[in-house]
Amino acid sequence: MAAVLIIARWKKLMATLDELRVRIDSIDDRILELLAERAEVAVEVAHTKRAANATQFHDPERERRVLTRLQAKGAGGFPRDAIRVVFREVMSACLSLEEPMKVAFPGTEGAFAEVAARHLFGLAARYRETGTIEGVFDAVRAGEAACGVVPVESSTDGSVTLTADALIESDLQIRQELVLDVAYCLFSKAEGLSGITRVHGHSHALSQCRLWLAKHLPGAQIIQTVSAAAAAHEAVGDPAAAAVGNRGAGELYGLPLLRERIHDRPENATRFIVIAPGDAPPTGTDKTSLVFSVQEEPGALRRVLAIFDDAAINLTRIESRPSRQKHWDYVFLVDLEGHRSDPRVAEAIERLRARCEMVKVLGSYPRSTGAR
DSSP states (O other): OHHHHHHHHHHHHHHHHHHHHHHHHHHHHHHHHHHHHHHHHHHHHHHHHHHTTOSOOOOHHHHHHHHHHHHHHOBTTBOHHHHHHHHHHHHHHHHHHHOOOEEEESSOTTSHHHHHHHHHHOTTSEEEEOSSHHHHHHHHHTTSSSEEEEEEEETTTEEOHHHHHHHHHOSOEEEEEEEEEOOOEEEESSSSGGGOOEEEEEHHHHHHTHHHHHHHOTTSEEEEESSHHHHHHHHHTOTTEEEEEOHHHHHHTTOOEEESOOOSOTTOEEEEEEEESSOOOOOSSEEEEEEEEOOSSTTHHHHHHHHHHHTTOOEEEEEEEEOSSSTTOEEEEEEEESOTTSHHHHHHHHHHHHHOSEEEEEEEEEOOOSBO
16 A cells, blocks of 8 residues: 555656656747847847948956846846856857857866856857967957957966066957966876876966876976876876866866865966957956056155055055066056046056156956856
8 A cells, every 4th residue: 555655656756757757848948939039139239230331249247247237136036146257158049140259268178267268258159379478468459359258367386477568569459357266287197196196387377287296296206287188198108197276177187076176275367368459448357457667766666556555445466577678677567446537546546657768558348257
């Protein structure tokens, strides 16, 4: 008798489950219909822009406003963070129907720069590997890419000097920023750590995993490579070798994952910026980056920094870089809160120009909301 009741209850549950699955299938069909409708409108938008001789199809500021509005509105029990992810991909796919977004990034496929680029622009954009940070700037300047994504600062290693120097020398500006969590993994075809005699990795990756490698693989030879993908490529053909990189690089080359999160500091993150011919309009939560030089006289830097203090402007970062104009001559890079068009910031920049030999605004852009 008990067995009969159990079977009856099981059949009822299966029937209920079948009904729920039918409802989900129906909802999915409706979602597809709405996606098709959205795609049709996107094509109409493209036709309208072409008729108006528009030169730029991607509007990152509108995209940001739409994503923020949708995430704030919510969708019942659907995770709010997932709303942004889903609609970013929908927007990316629809944009590809208008005019595919071309985005350049340094390194090769599987690098963290590609992860950051795909996070910002979705799967449907067209991505170009340039190999180097300078190559990203060259691609955007030449019009071969609408924008580029480059690392500018690491929470553990500090400023990326190649990006800083390229920004100073280029006419391109910062349009957006993203703080990305950086999780390094160890990949190898070896059965365990004891079988590893060589570890390949990019210099930044090896630096950020230095203590872990010294503790767990003290006898292994550490070999620097030009990228995470190059490290993975080396480890693919060598069963005694391992590669340090992000999860994507390991999966791309089919390397088994031996250890996760091997970086020495748990708060490891990298700040990426989007470079483009122009910066972003004000949003109310902005940052401005600029570079300036001071006269060689006592107290010159102190007097310049007092300009920001007088205007109650918060500096979030300041560093010095060789000017590359003459020996032992330096310029100062500053990140500050506010947009260059804000009255207080605009006035401070004008005062700066009156006191400094050189002032260059590198761009105003929305502040990143945190590590992703």
